[in-house]
Amino acid sequence: MTCEWKSRTEWVDESKPKLDFLSKTFGAAQVPVANCRKSEYGSQPKQTWTVEQFITYWKNYCHAEKETCNTECHYLKDWHFTSDFPDYQAYFTPTFFSSDWLNEACDAKCFDCDEDFRFVYMGPKGSWTPFHADVYRSFSWSANICGRKKWIFCRCGFEEKHRDKFGNLPFDVTEISKEHPDDFIEIFQEAGEVIFVPSGWHHQVHNLENTISINHNWINGSNLKRVWCFLQNELAAVEKEIDDCKSGMTDEQWTNQCQMLMRANTGMNFADFLKLLETITHARLDQIRKKLDLKNIFQMDDIQNQTAIQPSVHDCLETLVKLQQALAGIEGDKKAFPKHVNHIVFDLCAILPVIVDWLEKDKISSAQLTSRVKQLTLNITFTLKSITNFLG
Ligand SMILES: O=C(O)CCC(=O)C(=O)O
Numbered sequence: 001m002t003c004e005w006k007s008r009t010e011w012v013d014e015s016k017p018k019l020d021f022l023s024k025t026f027g028a029a030q031v032p033v034a035n036c037r038k039s040e041y042g043s044q045p046k047q048t049w050t051v052e053q054f055i056t057y058w059k060n061y062c063h064a065e066k067e068t069c070n071t072e073c074h075y076l077k078d079w080h081f082t083s084d085f086p087d088y089q090a091y092f093t094p095t096f097f098s099s100d101w102l103n104e105a106c107d108a109k110c111f112d113c114d115e116d117f118r119f120v121y122m123g124p125k126g127s128w129t130p131f132h133a134d135v136y137r138s139f140s141w142s143a144n145i146c147g148r149k150k151w152i153f154c155r156c157g158f159e160e161k162h163r164d165k166f167g168n169l170p171f172d173v174t175e176i177s178k179e180h181p182d183d184f185i186e187i188f189q190e191a192g193e194v195i196f197v198p199s200g201w202h203h204q205v206h207n208l209e210n211t212i213s214i215n216h217n218w219i220n221g222s223n224l225k226r227v228w229c230f231l232q233n234e235l236a237a238v239e240k241e242i243d244d245c246k247s248g249m250t251d252e253q254w255t256n257q258c259q260m261l262m263r264a265n266t267g268m269n270f271a272d273f274l275k276l277l278e279t280i281t282h283a284r285l286d287q288i289r290k291k292l293d294l295k296n297i298f299q300m301d302d303i304q305n306q307t308a309i310q311p312s313v314h315d316c317l318e319t320l321v322k323l324q325q326a327l328a329g330i331e332g333d334k335k336a337f338p339k340h341v342n343h344i345v346f347d348l349c350a351i352l353p354v355i356v357d358w359l360e361k362d363k364i365s366s367a368q369l370t371s372r373v374k375q376l377t378l379n380i381t382f383t384l385k386s387i388t389n390f391l392g
């Protein structure tokens, strides 16, 4: 999967990172560097260095490591490499991981900040990432360019057993995982191998050699419900935290305050999530319009200007069931649509139940957001109904 990648040939020599090449080629880039021997507020403190500074440090560390283990241990992580060097093409996203709404939405400038979710990590032997679950409960994939990693996964949900009396999860599960081997899974990742991290699985990662890896965080129709659940839990946590301020606020002020705090804590609030869903939906409707000649069946332009009656929850769910029945009724090799259209239908079918759930929850968002969710529900339901009719 990775042997053709430029990073695997240009960045590595005899299984070791080509430090001089990396410094010469990418030295001026500014990168986050974590201090692996410290913990501040449950995470490793980070500073911004240049790649050149990091490589100089790394060379000294490799040298010093032989004499003493008291030296500071730094880890270059979460480097937005592709965004810094868009023409370099260090790797190709493996096909299995290519349905990636987060990065698709970032590329479409969906979010206010233009940081993507494509990263490079570089660290000396001994550098590590503390116990965590990934941002927004996204999936991640991680490919080793060189070196070796030990992953400690906690079976999904079992992390709850290991919270302290304040409800905090452990920072380091090295000892706990030995004491509770049934709750954890240890995996060793070699150079060239790719790890898939399922949504919501907590994990901790250790570099056993000087290691470089490339990873993405991604969301798609298969983990969207988990992301939606996570955001609702984050909102509930914020509401609980500032509950004592509620009496002095109007409903609108309260909603806005909670959403603002949610974005600060979590990096995504309901407006951002809706923007993501709108961006993906509109991209898929565009793709249908371009790729499939369904003009006789329905007028795609009508969808954007829909003035039809808002579908009920029952109507939306019935639409999904009917579409599934129509798809199931197609026999043998006879495909309903070309492959890429199946993929579009899959995405729309994943979004609909989430936004229907959103609408069913009273007062979960501002009137303005709710009206946009309604519009999206209408667009998707109308499209899926038309596709079902098309299937006969
Ligand atoms: O490689 C690391 O240090 C951490 C990677 C990680 O946490 C991930 O890919 O989700």
Ligand SMILES: [Fe+2]
Pocket (backbone or CB within 6 Å): 132, 133, 134, 140, 197, 203
């Ligand atoms: Fe992670």
